[in-house]
Amino acid sequence: MPPVPGNSGIWCVEWWAGSKVPRFISASGFRKATAAVCILAVLVAASPSRGQQGATAPACNLRSAGESAIATVTGPQTLRLADGRMIRLAEIIAAPPLPQQGGDTGHDATSYLKGALGKKVEVKIGGAERDRYGVTNAHLFVAGDPPLWLQQQLVSAGIALAAPQADNKSCFAALRAAEAIARAERRGNWGTAVFKILPASEPRLVANLVQTYQIVEGVAKGVARSGSRITLTFSDDKRFGFRAYAEGAAAKRLSGDGTAIVGKMVRIRGWVERKAGPSITATLPEQVEVVSGEEGAILR
Template sequence: MRRPDFVSMAALAFVSAASQAATACDVLDMRPGGTVVEVTDGDTVVLDDGRRVRLIGTQAPKLPLGREDFDIWPLAPQSQNVLAELALNKSVRLGFGGEAMDRHERVLAHMFVAEGAQEHWAQLHMIEKGMARVYSFPDNRKCLDVLLAAEARARSARLGIWADPYYSVRAADKADDLLKRAGHYELVEGRVLLADRQGSRVYLNFGRFWKEDFTAVIEASALRLFTADKLDPLALEGALVRIRGWVDDRDGPRIEITHPEQIEVLATQ
């Protein structure tokens, strides 16, 4: 893959402008759901047949849910209330676009809530209200372009979580600040100083001192997804990007990239 190939594909696969907003979710496998009888939090519901449904593609502010010494994330009760107002005691359909069950035996699905003759896509509703952000997985990548575009609009308007510093987009060149967010899911923006392949990994370095500065690491399994999408992460060198994922501390702050949608290209120059 040559550098120009990547640049020509960036807007399609990395940048989420709502280019396919009208049809993005037509690819889902739609199935009957049932009635929502409980809203656990802003991204999980319980159906009348006992199934727990995790709204795949989103992450709402977290509640303790029985976990000791767990700090409630800002706006978690509000997020739960918004989802309850949308879905509680209403009939839903479920749309599947990848892995259908997680290790906690939760159903992983997009949820569509019946409202008269219309349906409301729960994930899109929560993100548009600023009550959730996009949170994706390598085995569930459908419809993300629409959700990312909606998130960008909500963030620009400072709706919901986007008005709270807890959810601020972090600067890639503030390594010390990012280290304080180790263990947290973050959005990080900056310019890739060096994109380098070492063995089976690609490293996106955002500073000159790779043992101290922020780095995004793309492992071999993720690189296979990039290759399948005809994307070359080495072409990101010099690009202004937004990375999303869990921050850890290994030779400075870093985020592991497991699939292409964790990277949004904001500018190639």
């Protein structure tokens, strides 16, 4: 629910008949609203100082691909701009609600994004201009002083997960930091069963979430290499235990000191697959973290 420049108000999550609905409430409307919990800051008319303006800029390398306005929200992380471009928000996964997880439907990113309809945005990209389907994977910044980074707003509100991509990963560190704060403060879906770090020691729980993007954590019990692939195991259950496979750049980072990871808490993020048991395949080093304290260190 990015704050929208030109409107003075508050983004809130309201409880209506037991459901949590993200809405933008005007300053006057907020005075009338009841049972509302506000998850983002009050918008003020005064312009921020230069020091404040730089506070929301991502610490990553992106190039501008022009400006337009958001014409249509077509999905939880896809939009059409007024100039006709289809945009997929890069480096995040804004998953649809997963009602099978404890009955929680979670917060809907599509509804969240509709708060920015008609607003002018700058398009910034870190990879190819368009993919083979004609879609631009990009970061969007809602015009304002300072501009508001849509991806960071979604992740900070607990509506999306940070997700590095092969040619879009320069902003991952900033998004992962925002995700950690949202998780610690149980914002958005982190306050439900929709977003959670899954224990590698419970493979059946992970297996129930095949074809969804998840974060799984556990102590690495073993490392094995087969050709160019490295396998991390997290239990003695060879039949159904959770496994993480490292391929490509992720495998290269592990190849030198893979055994050093044994006995350490490892966090893997990616798409859950079902082979012999549940697994995640990591192709990027950013998908694998060795956890130290509350937050982990990406493989270096």
